[in-house]
Amino acid sequence: MQTVPAPREITTEPRRSDKVFRRVVTAGGLSSLGILGLITVFLGYRGSGIIFEQGFSFITSADWTVSYDESGEVVESSFGLAAMLVGTILSALVAVVVAVPVSVAMALFLNFYSPPSLRKFLIAIIDLMAAFPSLLFGLWGFLVLMPSVEYWAKLLNKYLGFIPIFDVDVYIFTRSPFIAGVVLAIMIIPIITSVSREVFSQTPLDRIQAAFALGATRWSMIKAVVIPYGRSGVIGGAMLGLGRAMGETVAVYTVLNIVFQVNWQILLGAGGNVASLIILRFGEANLYEIDALMAAGLALFMLTLLVNGLADFIVKRTGKSGR
Amino acid sequence: MSSLSDVANAKAPRTGPNRALGTGLEARGVHAWFTKHHALADVSLDFAPGSVTALIGPSGCGKSTFIRTLNRMHEFIPGAAMAGEVLLDGKDVYAPGIDVTKIRLQIGMVFQKPNPFPSMTIGENVLSGLKLAQLKTENKDDLMEECLERAGLWKEVKDRLGAHGGSLSGGQQQRLCIARALAVSPQVLLMDEPCSALDPGSTLRIEETIRQLSETMTIVIVTHNMQQAARVSDYTAFFLSDGGPGQMVEYAPTTEIFSRPKDKRTEDYVTGRFG
Numbered sequence: 001m002q003t004v005p006a007p008r009e010i011t012t013e014p015r016r017s018d019k020v021f022r023r024v025v026t027a028g029g030l031s032s033l034g035i036l037g038l039i040t041v042f043l044g045y046r047g048s049g050i051i052f053e054q055g056f057s058f059i060t061s062a063d064w065t066v067s068y069d070e071s072g073e074v075v076e077s078s079f080g081l082a083a084m085l086v087g088t089i090l091s092a093l094v095a096v097v098v099a100v101p102v103s104v105a106m107a108l109f110l111n112f113y114s115p116p117s118l119r120k121f122l123i124a125i126i127d128l129m130a131a132f133p134s135l136l137f138g139l140w141g142f143l144v145l146m147p148s149v150e151y152w153a154k155l156l157n158k159y160l161g162f163i164p165i166f167d168v169d170v171y172i173f174t175r176s177p178f179i180a181g182v183v184l185a186i187m188i189i190p191i192i193t194s195v196s197r198e199v200f201s202q203t204p205l206d207r208i209q210a211a212f213a214l215g216a217t218r219w220s221m222i223k224a225v226v227i228p229y230g231r232s233g234v235i236g237g238a239m240l241g242l243g244r245a246m247g248e249t250v251a252v253y254t255v256l257n258i259v260f261q262v263n264w265q266i267l268l269g270a271g272g273n274v275a276s277l278i279i280l281r282f283g284e285a286n287l288y289e290i291d292a293l294m295a296a297g298l299a300l301f302m303l304t305l306l307v308n309g310l311a312d313f314i315v316k317r318t319g320k321s322g323r
Numbered sequence: 324m325s326s327l328s329d330v331a332n333a334k335a336p337r338t339g340p341n342r343a344l345g346t347g348l349e350a351r352g353v354h355a356w357f358t359k360h361h362a363l364a365d366v367s368l369d370f371a372p373g374s375v376t377a378l379i380g381p382s383g384c385g386k387s388t389f390i391r392t393l394n395r396m397h398e399f400i401p402g403a404a405m406a407g408e409v410l411l412d413g414k415d416v417y418a419p420g421i422d423v424t425k426i427r428l429q430i431g432m433v434f435q436k437p438n439p440f441p442s443m444t445i446g447e448n449v450l451s452g453l454k455l456a457q458l459k460t461e462n463k464d465d466l467m468e469e470c471l472e473r474a475g476l477w478k479e480v481k482d483r484l485g486a487h488g489g490s491l492s493g494g495q496q497q498r499l500c501i502a503r504a505l506a507v508s509p510q511v512l513l514m515d516e517p518c519s520a521l522d523p524g525s526t527l528r529i530e531e532t533i534r535q536l537s538e539t540m541t542i543v544i545v546t547h548n549m550q551q552a553a554r555v556s557d558y559t560a561f562f563l564s565d566g567g568p569g570q571m572v573e574y575a576p577t578t579e580i581f582s583r584p585k586d587k588r589t590e591d592y593v594t595g596r597f598g
Contacts, residue, residue: 206438210500213396215428215507216455224455228442 047295087272094181199233385569494525
């Protein structure tokens with residue numbers, strides 16, 4: 001009877017240069033995790049006291065007040081983020097809803113319709129737009145965009161006012177979450193366009209040709225082949241944009257009226273934004289309130305994680321693979 | 324050599340062109356360029372309705388380029404140009420103002436690599452041409468079954484029409500692509516090395532399919548496999564490039580190409596002296 005040998009352990013000894021290189025890239029790979037982890041720990045360390053003190057009302061109450069006596073001691077304080085969190089979500093959602101169709105159209109144009117010379121030029125412009133300082137978007141939004149968006153907002157309210165989010169209690173249309181969302185949309189269009197363009201351009205040529213060989217028009221080819229293929233990439237780009245929209249501070253601060261009251265009416269000039277709140281209060285806050293702002297930062301971070309996780313989940317659940 | 328001509332003779336004989344299938348497809352003085360590169364020179368070929376024509380020749384001889392000028396797929400390559408005429412039922416498919424999507428509905432194509440749409444189910448793949456060309460049909464289920472039947476795939480997939488196209492084997496995927504091409508009822512079917520990525524069993528199935536399909540349509544097939552050309556085709560065209568643009572060296576009934584080729588270069592190629 002033949003004896004079966006014991007399986008050997010298969011090993012390989014990497015060269016010294018490979019070992020060094022491996023350490024370098026591992027360090028690079030783990031550094032992002034390290035940095036994010038340290039920030040989370042810091043925010044948690046500074047903010048946890050306030051969160052425990054406020055309990056659940058930290059995210060359910062909309063009241064944010066601190067009062068001091070003459071010696072600077074805190075007499076009374078209440079920290080509630082509900083209005084800011086709702087406002088952050090609303091303006092970010094407006095931004096994504098406005099930006100995604102524009103970006104997808106732009107990406108499709110660049111890949112499938114534009115003449116090559118124009119394509120290069122437009123790509124350069126879009127890259128430039130991504131690097132544009134957000135404060136300038138904010139100022140431009142405040143001085144130039146706001147009057148026209150106000151007009152669109154009135155139209156929306158007039159014809160779609162029966163839908164609760166387009167309704168307003170008071171006729172104030174300036175500095176609304178809607179306007180903030182439109183400014184944010186302009187800021188996130190470049191990133192969503194770049195990601196979408198990249199993924200659309202990788203659509204396998206044989207599938208595109210298969211569609212054309214079946215008598216497809218350009219548009220029907222795009223619907224049947226390019227969009228299913230690029231769908232997950234577009235959603236990934238939209239997530240990046242959403243993350244940026246939720247964390248944006250300066251541009252929003254310039255165009256949004258920050259009000260400590262939960263407001264679901266996106267056209268009404270009363271909104272909130274966690275990042276803008278931090279900027280608004282940071283200058284005059286004492287150490288105690290700064291802890292509260294750190295807690296707000298932690299809440300914003302968690303919200304971003306939650307929204308991304310949720311979106312990822314939805315994509316995976318509904319995903320019909322186009323790959 | 325005799326074996327190939329035996330193979331070519333073993334097919335059921337044809338009763339001449341089937342004029343009920345239109346007057347057919349004709350190429351007149353076709354040239355093709357890729358930017359400056361002159362890839363194909365002066366090819367004239369008349370494809371008889373209801374026949375199978377094989378295009379053979381070594382790599383780079385322009386046969387794939389030629390087949391792609393026939394349904395205007397050539398122009399998708401940037402810098403591509405052509406000269407000459409391609410007539411379908413007597414009308415030039417390159418005439419100004421012609422709707423190229425209609426041309427591609429009448430001249431279907433099957434590619435070298437099976438390319439079903441992975442986001443669609445098997446059934447949706449078969450009917451995808453209707454959707455892409457915005458055509459209406461009375462009875463989708465019947466059409467789906469008929470096309471899969473003609474492509475020789477119905478028995479294998481009838482219980483899983485809702486599965487994705489990518490779940491099939493390579494040979495099945497290629498037959499799915501044939502079924503997809505049939506659904507828009509083309510007059511002509513172009514096949515660009517349809518079996519080169521497939522195993523011998525699948526190849527045989529597809530060759531059977533081609534013989535059956537040729538009763539109702541004109542088929543042009545590019546192949547590297549001379550056995551295949553001998554097995555499936557009624558006519559064979561031999562293409563060759565002598566360093567310059569590819570040319571058609573000889574065109575004749577398949578039995579003659581493989582038994583008594585007129586040109587020395589054809590003889591060398593079909594007897595395996597080069598290529």
